[in-house]
Amino acid sequence: MSKQADKIPTNIITGFLGVGKTTAIQQLLKQKPADETWGILVNEFGQVGIDGSLLSAFSDSLTDQTERIIVKEIPGGCLCCVAGLPMKMGLNMLISKAKPDRILIEPTGLGHLQQVIKDLSGEFYCDVLALNATICLVDPAHLNDAKYVDNNHFQDQISLADVLVANKTEQLESEDKHRFMDFAAQLSPAKQSVLWTHHGEISIDTLALPLDHQRRSQHLSAHLKHSHAHNQHEKKPLALDSDPRFERNHGDGQGLFSYGWVFNQQQVFNLMALATLLEPLEVVRLKAVIKTEQGCFAINSVNGECDFMPISELDASKIEIISMIELPWQKLEEALCDSLIFEL
CATH class of the missing domain: 3.40.50.300 (P-loop containing nucleotide triphosphate hydrolases)
Incomplete structure (x- = not known):
């Protein structure tokens, strides 16, 4: 061989x-x-x-x-x-x-x-x-x-x-x-x-x-004269007290900002409330895998078009938003928590 x-x-x-x-x-x-x-x-x-x-x-x-x-x-x-x-x-x-x-x-x-x-x-x-x-x-x-x-x-x-x-x-x-x-x-x-x-x-x-x-x-x-500037995507803490329901993440680099949340296994979203919150957001990209009262879904939103697709069971819900501008993430986080309906 x-x-x-x-x-x-x-x-x-x-x-x-x-x-x-x-x-x-x-x-x-x-x-x-x-x-x-x-x-x-x-x-x-x-x-x-x-x-x-x-x-x-x-x-x-x-x-x-x-x-x-x-x-x-x-x-x-x-x-x-x-x-x-x-x-x-x-x-x-x-x-x-x-x-x-x-x-x-x-x-x-x-x-x-x-x-x-x-x-x-x-x-x-x-x-x-x-x-x-x-x-x-x-x-x-x-x-x-x-x-x-x-x-x-x-x-x-x-x-x-x-x-x-x-x-x-x-x-x-x-x-x-x-x-x-x-x-x-x-x-x-x-x-x-x-x-x-x-x-x-x-x-x-x-x-x-x-x-x-x-x-x-x-x-x-x-591209010999083109410098390879890595501009590493830096992870930064978001200044707010911790919440037992989730872990928050934030980073920025290359002119973009990322905001992410990983919810613990007990958290379940109201599907309609979450869709109402996420669909109008004008961001570069939004992706999520979520547990809802109607089952588990993958969410993918690009250029204002938000798709929901049923998927198999999840260990935990995850939401990530990438934007060209800094977002009012505290208000967004509060709205996400308002979309939670109960704990399994």
Whole structure:
């Protein structure tokens, strides 16, 4: 058996905040061969870590696959920050615990993708991982929005991607597709594959496409003068007395603010009251997994569109909000507590 065959096939699933990376991984997990074990490494900008809970809950829903899908979460910043230690520690634990047949890595939508790829293909992992195509999801509706297309992280994700995927296309018009295809056609070097999909539906065959080392080298050469300022996402205490019902978290960095709450296992929300509170919020992203009197739900809100999806049982409710401005978090916290109806 060749040395390459001994390595673990590994893909990075990237894209800007709210583009549907976690949903895409869920769709790929549905296609996982039953006899394979997959490891999922998730990195989030916020401190609470919702995506890991979503993926774990999703894996629990797949019959007889719970032990075949291992999720490791690294909240609160970029995988490659602090000399790459968070990624190395998380990845090493994932490899030793899961002994996976394949690894999928979901960096934060504001991570330094170039450095992540460099670390994964460097000497520390070159004999362990077979780094395949980097898959970047894009919301075509954002291609006319300067706050996205002018963002350095967005540009790096597009440039470094081997596969470009237009996601969230179910309500877009044909002219949106033409605009996206024109955008993709102008990229140089050309992508190995350009896809138009919805709900993160990507074929498992896409994972076998190779990483384009020439593209990575060209990108690095073009950015030699671009400093890699990590601007670590700092965790800061919120000045308020502790509450036995929950733990609060706060962080900021790269021009964004995150606010998170982890409620203890006894806390149950009124679904309608919570929906009434969360749906009008104008934030960059809102994610949650919650226990309610009507069951457990995952909440995902991007650009004012709030979706509620039933999920399996939870240990605890988690809510995370990411905003471009500081929020009146004390009032928000009080309103969240007012949405609690009883303790189990």
